[in-house]
Amino acid sequence: MTRTEEFLTELDEGMLQYFREFADELVGRFGMSRAEAVARINAAYEGADIEPYPDLMCHEEPDYWAYGLYFLPKDGRSPHSGSVGDLTEWETRPAPPRDSHVWTLSE
Structure with missing residues (x-):
């Protein structure tokens, strides 16, 4: 298990690939920068015990x-692919503050 400059949690090679695919989904589906995608992941999973x-x-x-x-x-639920039709019904979560340490990549 290692910690990369990109993600703020220790990941083995397989989970590092999974987290990178996770970031790719945020970029591809929602049009954000890779830096923002990684910051969102870091904000949610920093220090998490990932097997x-x-x-x-x-x-x-x-x-x-x-x-x-x-x-x-x-209403106590989160959307996911295949479960939602009109995404305009959903409110977007704000990105982490730009001065936060979770932004490990530059734009």
Whole structure:
């Protein structure tokens, strides 16, 4: 398990790839920069105890977690691909403050 300059949690190679796919989903689905995607992931998972691949979170595809980091929960639930139609119904979660240490990549 190692900690990279990118993510603020220790990940083995398999989970590092999973987290990078997670960031790719945020970039591809929601049009944010890679720096913002990584900052959102860091804000949510910094210091989390992530097991070697396949960690329990791997029972869902990275896009499932991406929706949860981009949208605020509504009525006790979070959207995920395949479960939502009109995404305009959902309020977006603000990005972490730009001066936060979770921004490990430059724009």
